[in-house]
Amino acid sequence: MKKVAFKMQLHQGQVQEYQKRHDELWPELADLLKSVGVEDYSIFFDEDTHALFGVLKIEDPSRLEELPQHAVMQKWWKYMGDIMDANPDNSPVSVSLKEVFYLP
Template sequence: MKKRAFKMQLFDGFVSEYKKRHDELWPELEQLLKETGIHEYSIFLDEETNALFGVMDVEDETLLDKLPEHPVMQKWWKYMGDIMESNPDNSPVSVGLKEMFYLK
């Protein structure tokens, strides 16, 4: 299992909406993420900057490369695009983070 971390940026004024949308996560998206081998997935918010910090355990990183092709993932990105920084393909602007310390 590999741990992956990344950051994204939420637009001002959309904290409640972001939380609501994730509290109501589509069952088909949850299933897709689990089928892709994603476990222990959390997203945290820095309330001072609206920066989002995600961390997840991944069984096979090569499976993540196929997520952008999946219609459910594309639909979710489009759905979220109005409240966070997004790329032209509607995927969130996401910056990978380097692990500096891990205590097991």
């Protein structure tokens, strides 16, 4: 399994809403993520910068490129776009992070 890490930016004052929406994650979105091989997915919040840090495991990271083609993913992005930085296609502005340390 390969780890994939990234950061996104939450708008000021939106952490409770972000948490609520993820607590109520749509089953069809969870199924989609699992169908491309996503496992052990966590998102962390930095209170000082409002940055979100995502980490997930996946056998083949190139399968993540399939996600934008699915209607449920596009619907989720639109749903989340009002509380976080988003691109014109509603996808979250996401910056890949490079692993610099790992302790197995």
